[in-house]
Structure formats: C-alpha cells, structure tokens
Amino acid sequence: MTPEEEVVLQVSLMLLTLLLRKKLVRDKIVHPQKSAVRPNKNVIRPQKSIVHPHRSIAHPYKNAGEKFVYNVIHGPPKNCLNLLRMDKDIYVALCNALKNRNLLHDARDISVEEQVAIFLYSVGHNKRNRASQDTFQHSGQTISKYFNVVLRTICHLGKDYICRLNNDTPAKIQNDPRFYPYFKDCLGVIDSTHVPVWVPTSTHGRFRNRKGVLSQNVMAVVGFDMRFHYVMAGWEGSAEDSRVLYSALDDNVDPLQIPEGKYYLADGDYPSIVGLITPYCGHQYHMSELNASGSQPITTAEELFNNRHFSLRATVERVFGLLRSRFPILKSQVEYPFSTQVQIVLATCVLHNFILDHNPNATQFDVEDGASYDVDTSSEIDNEHEFKVQVVKRGSNDSLRATIAAQMFEDFNNRCRR
Structure with a gap:
C-alpha cells in the first residue's frame, strides 16, 4: 500500500468514527460509566388505578325497573294499585293502548311498560326525579325524558277520552x-x-x-x-x-x-x-x-x-x-x-x-x-x-x-x- 493510500484510509476511519459518535449522542447512548436514562416528559404513561372506598357506582342494580314492572304485573293485585294508583288490568290496557296507537315504543334499555310506570309512580306519589332514579336505577336524564314523553302521549289521548x-x-x-x-x-x-x-x-x-x-x-x-x-x-x-x-x-x-x-x-x-x-x-x-x-x-x-x-x-x-x-x-x-x-x-x-x-x-x-x-x-x-x-x-x-x-x-x- 502506498503512502497516499494509507493516508486516505486513516482519514476515512476518522470520519466513520465521528459519524458513529454523533449517532450515539443523538440516540442518547453514552458510555456505560455515564449511562443514565432520563424519562421523556412528552410520553403519556398509564396511571395506577386509585380505589376510593367511599365512592360507588351511581346505579349498581341492573334491570331494577324491569323487576319493578314484573312485580307490578305478576305480583299481588294490590302491588299495582298501591304503586301505580290503578288496577293491574287497567295498567296493562293503558300500555297496550299507547302501543297500539304508535304513541310509545320500546327503547333499547326500557320497555313501554317501564316508561308508563315511571310516569304513574311520579304523579301517583308526587315523587321527584331523584326518588325515581333510586327506584328505577336510571339516570335523571332518562327519568325526565320518559316522564315528559309519557305525559305528552297521555295528553294526546284526551281527544278520545275527554x-x-x-x-x-x-x-x-x-x-x-x-x-x-x-x-x-x-x-x-x-x-x-x-x-x-x-x-x-x-x-x-x-x-x-x-x-x-x-x-x-x-x-x-x-x-x-x-x-x-x-x-x-x-x-x-x-x-x-x-x-x-x-x-x-x-x-x-x-x-x-x-x-x-x-x-x-x-x-x-x-x-x-x-x-x-x-x-x-x-x-x-x-x-x-x-x-x-x-x-x-x-x-x-x-x-x-x-x-x-x-x-x-x-x-x-x-x-x-x-x-x-x-x-x-x-x-x-x-x-x-x-x-x-x-x-x-x-x-x-x-x-x-x-x-x-x-x-x-x-x-x-x-x-x-x-x-x-x-x-x-x-x-x-x-x-x-x-x-x-x-x-x-x-x-x-x-x-x-x-x-x-x-x-x-x-x-x-x-x-x-x-
């Protein structure tokens, strides 16, 4: 190898060494004696779940409204009279009348019978929204929605019954x-x-x-x-x-x-x-x-x-x-x-x-x-x-x-x- 070729080789090795060092610095990889991985503040890491013993699910009992209606229809006759202020047969006839006139329809999580029960329970006992939430295990928005829906549909029946x-x-x-x-x-x-x-x-x-x-x-x-x-x-x-x-x-x-x-x-x-x-x-x-x-x-x-x-x-x-x-x-x-x-x-x-x-x-x-x-x-x-x-x-x-x-x-x- 001629002296000129040796010089070129040495220069190439030096350049390669410099390039490798810059890459290592860019990737934050240093020599073992100085290594210390610093956390990236921009990275979102999952937080550990914290359990609050004094907190609970708002409506823990599923299908409470469905069970309420079942108890009204299939329970003792006085259940319907005491809870909804009308006899069981009349309550069923009312639900059927609203369905047959296409005034009410079953929703995804709440049947026509439960919608009517929410309204009758409220007017029959002067219950507020919060009390109905506890009875039927629905949110206040759901209780209010179906109270007003049933209210309007029953008023619509006025032309036939008054x-x-x-x-x-x-x-x-x-x-x-x-x-x-x-x-x-x-x-x-x-x-x-x-x-x-x-x-x-x-x-x-x-x-x-x-x-x-x-x-x-x-x-x-x-x-x-x-x-x-x-x-x-x-x-x-x-x-x-x-x-x-x-x-x-x-x-x-x-x-x-x-x-x-x-x-x-x-x-x-x-x-x-x-x-x-x-x-x-x-x-x-x-x-x-x-x-x-x-x-x-x-x-x-x-x-x-x-x-x-x-x-x-x-x-x-x-x-x-x-x-x-x-x-x-x-x-x-x-x-x-x-x-x-x-x-x-x-x-x-x-x-x-x-x-x-x-x-x-x-x-x-x-x-x-x-x-x-x-x-x-x-x-x-x-x-x-x-x-x-x-x-x-x-x-x-x-x-x-x-x-x-x-x-x-x-x-x-x-x-x-x-």
Whole structure:
C-alpha cells in the first residue's frame, strides 16, 4: 500500500468514527460509566388505578325497573294499585293502548311498560326525579325524558277520552223523582278548582288566589257518570271563574259547546246565562230537605230549588276529590315548567276517564286524602256589572229556573199533604 493510500484510509476511519459518535449522542447512548436514562416528559404513561372506598357506582342494580314492572304485573293485585294508583288490568290496557296507537315504543334499555310506570309512580306519589332514579336505577336524564314523553302521549289521548256527553237525560236524573222531570235537560255540572303551582317570583301576583295560595284555576265540565267532559287548565289563580268560562265559550281552537235547549248546573260564581243554571242568591243552599234535627224546614220554592241543585252539583266536588286522592301531585307545588304543570292536570283527567271507561267500579282512594284546595265561593256577586253585560250578550236563563222551581215546589207541597 502506498503512502497516499494509507493516508486516505486513516482519514476515512476518522470520519466513520465521528459519524458513529454523533449517532450515539443523538440516540442518547453514552458510555456505560455515564449511562443514565432520563424519562421523556412528552410520553403519556398509564396511571395506577386509585380505589376510593367511599365512592360507588351511581346505579349498581341492573334491570331494577324491569323487576319493578314484573312485580307490578305478576305480583299481588294490590302491588299495582298501591304503586301505580290503578288496577293491574287497567295498567296493562293503558300500555297496550299507547302501543297500539304508535304513541310509545320500546327503547333499547326500557320497555313501554317501564316508561308508563315511571310516569304513574311520579304523579301517583308526587315523587321527584331523584326518588325515581333510586327506584328505577336510571339516570335523571332518562327519568325526565320518559316522564315528559309519557305525559305528552297521555295528553294526546284526551281527544278520545275527554269528549262531550250525548244529549240524553242522565240516568242519575231520570231515575230519581227529586230531579226528574225538572232537570231533564241538564247534562252535567260546570265548576272550577284550584291546583297549586310553582311559578317565578315575578308572576306571583297573578297566580295568587283569594286564599293567598299560588294556584292555577282549572275549569271542568263533569257529567253525572263521574267523568270529565271538558277541561280548561292554565288560568292564573287570581282569575275569576266566570272569566275562565267566557274564555272557554269563545275559544277558537276547542270551544265549550252547549247544545241548544240543554244546560249545565253551576254555582253562584257564574252568571245565569243561557246554557247555565245557577242557584238563587240570598237563599239557603246547604240545607236538609227532610228537616233533620237542627235544620229549618223548606218554606219557599227558591230554597227547595237550591237544595236539589246542590245535591246534583255535589257530583263535581266528589270527582275533584277523587282525582286529587288518586294523584297527590295535584295537591302540592311541583318544580316543573308551568306548561308541564298544565299538562299534568290534563293528563290526570285523561287517566281518570280511562280508568272509569275500562272499569266503572274501579277501586277509588279515600276522598279525605284529597283535601280541597278550592277558593271558598259564595253566592255574593262580586262582579255584578260583568254578569249583567254577559246576560245581555248571551241571554238569561232566569225564566227557565223560575219555571223549574215553581213546578218542583208545587209537587213537593202536594206530596207533603198526602
């Protein structure tokens, strides 16, 4: 090898050595006596799982809602009545009706039966979302979702289950000589009830009724078959009953229609217009026709008319009491949007009719549990001027009332002389 070739070889070896050293430095590989692997801060390493003994899974019991429904359907008959406020057969019929109308469908993790159970459990026991979460082991979002879904679907059933009576004389009147033939053209009773509401502070003035309670004024037409035949909910508690009536009569979407020649009974808070018959003001109303101990005998046609008018009109008070006792959610304020509170009233009325349609002898709850929240009404006319205006506009039923009272009193006196 020539001297020139040796020089070239040495230079090549030196360059190769330098290149290898640079590569080793770049890869952070050093001599053994100086090796120390430093952790890369940019690398994400898995953390060790930390067990918190005080924490638990939010809903640890799977299929709790499914087991709840199974217990309701296959358990003792009183299970369904106590938990869902209706008999087992009626609950199954309700679920089937909603499915057959394609209003409800089974979801991935929750059946139609469980969806309906969530709603009935809430309105039947006035349970809040958090309590239903614990019972059915679902998230609050799921409970709220299906509560509102079922609420809307039941309101949708209203057009089939809340409808006007036919024009036939009710059996309650036709089969009782105290009422027939005097009230043969009477179809039912119109009255209002007050349901507590939760509303923003800025609207308290409009919703505070004469008893100082925040409420919505709900007007209903009730037949002597104990069913609702028209319901208007959502009026402020401060609204007069007569004002709600005018709104129903003049409503453009779903007006209250009274057939010609027919009428409803109403109390002294309503005007004596065509289609309504109210009691005589200034005469006793709650009195015994048979002159029980401590009561005064009936001496005038007006008193006799008022007595029998009250006996028939008591039907609506009983229906309101039954509705509240079956669905306690109507007895207290609930923190839902006001539109939802209105829908709850309508839905419970639909359920009331649905139950009676499927079983007129269905188990009822103690009416004493449904204490009245109504505003105390009296025969004193506070808005006499407005009543006169409406009588001029819609006509008066005073002459018909006088005719009925006179005939009724004459027959009463003839029977007493026998």
